[in-house]
Amino acid sequence: MTLGFGVVGTGAIGREHIKRITKTLTGADIVAVTDVNQELAEKTIGDLDLNANVYEDDSALLQDDNVQAVLVTSWGPAHESTVLKAIEAGKFVFVEKPLATTAEGCMRIVEAEQKHGKRLVQVGFMRRYDNGYRQMKQAIENNFIGEPLMVRCAHRNPEVGERYTLDMAILDTLIHEIDTLHWLVGDDYKSIQVTYPKKTSKALEHLRDPQIVTLETKSGIIIHAEIFVNCQFGYDIQCEVIGEEGIVKLPEVPTLEYRKDGVLGSGILQDWQNRFNDAFNNEFQDFIDSVRHKGEPQGPSSWDGYIAAVTGDAGVKAQKSEKVEPIELPDRPEFYQQKKSEEIV
Numbered sequence: 001m002t003l004g005f006g007v008v009g010t011g012a013i014g015r016e017h018i019k020r021i022t023k024t025l026t027g028a029d030i031v032a033v034t035d036v037n038q039e040l041a042e043k044t045i046g047d048l049d050l051n052a053n054v055y056e057d058d059s060a061l062l063q064d065d066n067v068q069a070v071l072v073t074s075w076g077p078a079h080e081s082t083v084l085k086a087i088e089a090g091k092f093v094f095v096e097k098p099l100a101t102t103a104e105g106c107m108r109i110v111e112a113e114q115k116h117g118k119r120l121v122q123v124g125f126m127r128r129y130d131n132g133y134r135q136m137k138q139a140i141e142n143n144f145i146g147e148p149l150m151v152r153c154a155h156r157n158p159e160v161g162e163r164y165t166l167d168m169a170i171l172d173t174l175i176h177e178i179d180t181l182h183w184l185v186g187d188d189y190k191s192i193q194v195t196y197p198k199k200t201s202k203a204l205e206h207l208r209d210p211q212i213v214t215l216e217t218k219s220g221i222i223i224h225a226e227i228f229v230n231c232q233f234g235y236d237i238q239c240e241v242i243g244e245e246g247i248v249k250l251p252e253v254p255t256l257e258y259r260k261d262g263v264l265g266s267g268i269l270q271d272w273q274n275r276f277n278d279a280f281n282n283e284f285q286d287f288i289d290s291v292r293h294k295g296e297p298q299g300p301s302s303w304d305g306y307i308a309a310v311t312g313d314a315g316v317k318a319q320k321s322e323k324v325e326p327i328e329l330p331d332r333p334e335f336y337q338q339k340k341s342e343e344i345v
């Protein structure tokens with residue numbers, strides 16, 4: 001059986017995901033699309049040569065029996081409503097981050113999914129599918145560096161535009177570290193603090209950039225994360241975990257090494273699409289294979305979406321207070337128990 005996707009939101013990443021599903025991956029096809037911008041939905045069908053129906057909205061798309069899974073790539077504020085309708089209709093869901101824009105919204109999804117009785121939803125936290133992070137996770141699980149004690153990381157973008165607001169440093173950028181790091185060290189967060197170093201002259205007036213975020217986990221691991229979204233030189237993701245017996249570090253992504261004009265150099269990637277293209281492919285293939293062969297997704301869950309939202313809210317509070325803010329999370333329900341990395345395809 002080929003998995004039939006209905007796509008809600010045919011903007012930038014929606015079209016990228018449609019291309020990967022139809023051109024690169026196996027086991028799935030696009031059977032329906034919708035977008036509030038109907039012209040864009042129609043154009044997507046034409047441009048990408050899809051044999052799919054165009055619907056006026058998500059409710060109409062969900063009524064199509066050929067839609068077995070819904071790909072939610074609309075704007076963040078529209079995610080919750082579509083995901084809840086899809087669960088109600090008993091369809092599988094792949095939703096780009098954020099699961100919902102509020103912690104309460106994420107909890108409504110968690111409750112609806114548990115009521116349904118089995119997992120339907122996967123959230124697009126693709127870093128868990130990046131080969132570098134996966135190697136680090138396996139090394140930590142195999143006790144290669146002993147107990148993790150500290151984490152140092154950096155999330156750098158070359159530049160951001162007018163529409164990038166202060167809270168987006170947490171909710172749009174750091175959100176990837178928020179999801180990846182608790183998964184990586186196998187611990188839950190306890191608190192978050194934001195401090196501001198000297199501001200770069202390259203940042204727009206309304207922004208404070210860079211920012212340093214300190215997260216502490218329940219067992220006492222301290223995580224220092226630099227967010228620097230106008231670093232100028234490239235898209236640069238760094239991470240190292242310091243343990244009792246050694247250190248594991250996220251490998252650099254190889255780029256062409258060159259010798260020219262007296263320089264031995266290599267390039268730095270410039271955008272997240274290139275940096276995480278393999279991770280995006282891996283996460284989708286895993287979603288497709290898990291749904292087809294195991295009957296439910298096994299990647300980042302609604303509960304992970306909820307953790308990210310609660311932590312993100314505390315982070316935005318910490319940006320304003322510049323104090324240590326608590327992160328209060330209930331225990332992970334049995335329904336959402338995490339699998340070890342070797343149990344995941």
Ligand SMILES: NC(=O)c1ccc[n+]([C@@H]2O[C@H](COP(=O)([O-])OP(=O)(O)OC[C@H]3O[C@@H](n4cnc5c(N)ncnc54)[C@H](O)[C@@H]3O)[C@@H](O)[C@H]2O)c1
Pocket residue numbers: 008009010011012013014034035036037040058073074075076078096097098124125126272
């Ligand atoms: N995982 C990642 O690294 C990553 C990267 C980029 C974007 N994203 C996420 O993907 C989502 C989309 O981002 P984008 O860059 O493609 O944005 P975009 O603005 O290019 O596209 C969003 C599309 O959704 C449509 N839309 C909005 N509300 C809708 C609704 N209710 N029903 C149907 N269509 C609707 C818009 O018309 C637009 O075409 C965002 O949530 C964003 O955070 C994730």
Ligand SMILES: O[C@H]1[C@H](O)[C@@H](O)[C@H](O)[C@@H](O)[C@H]1O
Pocket residue numbers: 157172173176229272
């Ligand atoms: O939406 C993007 C995307 O999630 C990138 O991975 C991140 O580096 C950017 O800061 C963010 O704005």
